[in-house]
Amino acid sequence: MTNPWDDWDHVLKVDPDKDLQPGETFEDVCRTGTDAIEIGGTLDVTAEKMTRVVDAAAEYDVPLYQEPSNPGVVIDSPALDGYLIPTVFNAGGPFWITGAHKEWVRIDDLDWSRTHTEAYIVMNPEASVAQLTEADCDLTADDVGAYAKVAERMFGQEIVYVEYSGTFGDTEKVGAAHDALDDAALFYGGGIHDYESANEMAAHSDVVVVGDLLHDEGVDAVRETVKGAKDAQDD
Ligand SMILES: CC(C)=CCC/C(C)=C/CC/C(C)=C/CC/C(C)=C/COP(=O)(O)OP(=O)(O)O
Numbered sequence: 332m333t334n335p336w337d338d339w340d341h342v343l344k345v346d347p348d349k350d351l352q353p354g355e356t357f358e359d360v361c362r363t364g365t366d367a368i369e370i371g372g373t374l375d376v377t378a379e380k381m382t383r384v385v386d387a388a389a390e391y392d393v394p395l396y397q398e399p400s401n402p403g404v405v406i407d408s409p410a411l412d413g414y415l416i417p418t419v420f421n422a423g424g425p426f427w428i429t430g431a432h433k434e435w436v437r438i439d440d441l442d443w444s445r446t447h448t449e450a451y452i453v454m455n456p457e458a459s460v461a462q463l464t465e466a467d468c469d470l471t472a473d474d475v476g477a478y479a480k481v482a483e484r485m486f487g488q489e490i491v492y493v494e495y496s497g498t499f500g501d502t503e504k505v506g507a508a509h510d511a512l513d514d515a516a517l518f519y520g521g522g523i524h525d526y527e528s529a530n531e532m533a534a535h536s537d538v539v540v541v542g543d544l545l546h547d548e549g550v551d552a553v554r555e556t557v558k559g560a561k562d563a564q565d566d
Pocket residue numbers: 346371372373374375398399400401402405416417418419427428431432433435451458459460461463464494496497542
């Protein structure tokens with residue numbers, strides 16, 4: 332089976348709660364060369380802020396995916412290519428593993444053909460996503476590999492996402508998740524800020540995700556990370 336992300340090397344994650352750099356537009360964001368845009372953030376995201384970003388990016392060619400951090404921010408828009416739905420495998424309790432999902436399925440009439448699963452392994456205890464989900468980030472490379480295998484083999488997750496949001500990760504731990512997977516794609520996100528960091532993590536994953544760099548430094552810096560990721564996958 333083919334998936335949209337089979338051809339992706341680089342994803343740009345736009346946080347609807349954060350501003351772009353002065354003078355930059357969503358047209359610039361869509362023209363960074365990234366393979367897809369994922370729209371989401373942990374804190375202070377609303378359906379209204381989501382809609383603003385989706386509408387602004389709708390007219391450009393780049394695929395658009397929503398990554399909701401709770402059922403209340405999911406929007407229904409024809410401009411969206413799909414939904415990437417997180418499940419936090421190392422969350423401190425069941426709400427972020429099945430609870431939020433149960434509520435969502437109960438209240439919404441889902442378009443399953445555009446709904447995809449993303450197994451998060453949250454690794455930076457300082458990140459808002461770790462604090463919100465009370466994730467146990469004290470994991471060895473073996474633990475990370477085992478979570479990745481469980482996600483793929485026992486829970487049928489299409490994507491495994493090693494999430495270091497805000498800090499550059501441990502390549503041995505990321506590589507352990509990569510090695511554990513046969514079918515699921517490994518996404519890596521966290522602290523990618525230039526050509527080198529993108530190039531290095533792309534060698535240990537299938538897709539690198541760049542987030543805060545867009546908001547903190549802008550589209551030229553993001554373009555460098557696209558080059559770094561693509562060069563690694565071409566090698
Ligand atoms: C069932 C539905 C529709 C939603 C639940 C989905 C779950 C389990 C969400 C848990 C939290 C999560 C994994 C959010 C995804 C987005 C994400 C990790 C954004 C990055 O967040 P940070 O960079 O930590 O946060 P800020 O940049 O907002 O501080």
